[in-house]
Amino acid sequence: MASLPCPPTACRNSSTKFQPPSPPPPPPPPASAYIHLPFCRKRCHYCDFPIVALGSSHPYDTTDDPRITNYTHLLLREINATRTNTNTHSLPLQTIFFGGGTPSLVPPHLVSKILNTLHSKFGIVQNAEISIEMDPGTFDAQKLDDLVELGVNRVSLGVQAFQEELLRSCGRAHGVREVYEAIDIVTGCRGLENWSMDLISSLPHQTEDMWAESLKCVVDARPVHVSVYDLQVEQGTKFGKLYEPGEFPLPSDIQSANFYKMASESLGNAGYSHYEISSYCKSGHECRHNLTYWQNKPFYGFGLGSASYIDGNRFSRPRRMNDYMDYVKKLEDGTISHNATSCEAKDMAMDVVMLSLRTATGLDVKSFSRSFGEYLVDSICKAFEPFVESGHVVFMDEEKVKVSGDWFENGNRVSFIRLSDPDGFLLSNELISIAFRVISP
8 A cells, every 4th residue: 555755744743722713603403313223133253333133043024022122112212311402493304324233124113113203303304314224134025115115215235245255254144145135125126216235345365356246246236325345353353353454364455455446446437426435326326314424413323332413512322231221211310421522623623624534525625714714724735735746635626626736825726625536535544644633733
């Protein structure tokens, strides 16, 4: 993987203190909700999410499973007990995302109860995006039809790979046959056009030929959205115990970078826009819920281990079921302590930079300058100057046209800062860290 040029010493060791021009305006109330449904057949070898494993042979008909029923009732209690006294008036929900876990294991009649409770508590706009994650082998055509009838209008299909050996090696509960069966069900569902497919690169023993085959299979399936994730080996997972990142049988850093470039090229040639580091879509099919995160907008989170961002505060629920049950009871009693992290101005600035630079739109310079000061924009531009020259960072004008020449002389023309695709995106962590050192030296 290419190395980064060294940033100017003045930017690395700046002693300028962060002084925004005025306190940022209070954030708007949330208009998005994430619902965590933690049930899976089994835990995948890379997964560190809070889940409840039902058993690898568990059928997709889970109507009578008390673990799912009891959890759903607990979730409804949390939603009902949530206070909505935000700094401004409340808004009806514009996006709802059922994540997990494997939400498609939850019976539609329980999903209906959750949606009804959300509607009663917050309201839901008529054209809301309502997404649900689904795994192959956990649903049939009737279950999907029932979910669509309830208002679900977006499906995220967790395929991950199209090779039997790779699916087995990462502990997936489904095989390639179930993948194609799920694709047939989704594409044959009347009234469902907005669907996404997930892939994972840099899996153990994965080759470039395998990755090229998976990308071709995705293009052939014609989802309107594709998410491509590079494997992260997390401590405490089975992969974390078996493997060291960058060491065989995991691909090297160079191979992982090639996987990323292959995805960018293959999906780009197939008409997908690379609108976020890990996300591609056909025109007009960006995931509206995920844009809430990338644009640093507030959101509700409900369920085991989920996070919320409300009134400038971030807080998470417990990851263990007994602790979560206790959390809900205290919430109902009014004795809960969220241990919220309040975002100071410099923290908010770092959030905006980090999230914006993950997207193809990039950092809106004028908006950022209004909130955090022109001097900070100038400092970030100076720190990024070597990476503009190396092609990792792009300065753009109001029309999203690349600014050429001396950026300082034409500083008033710089309206957006973005990372290049794919080279800048590949080094996003390092580039964002450089901006962080400018904001908080």
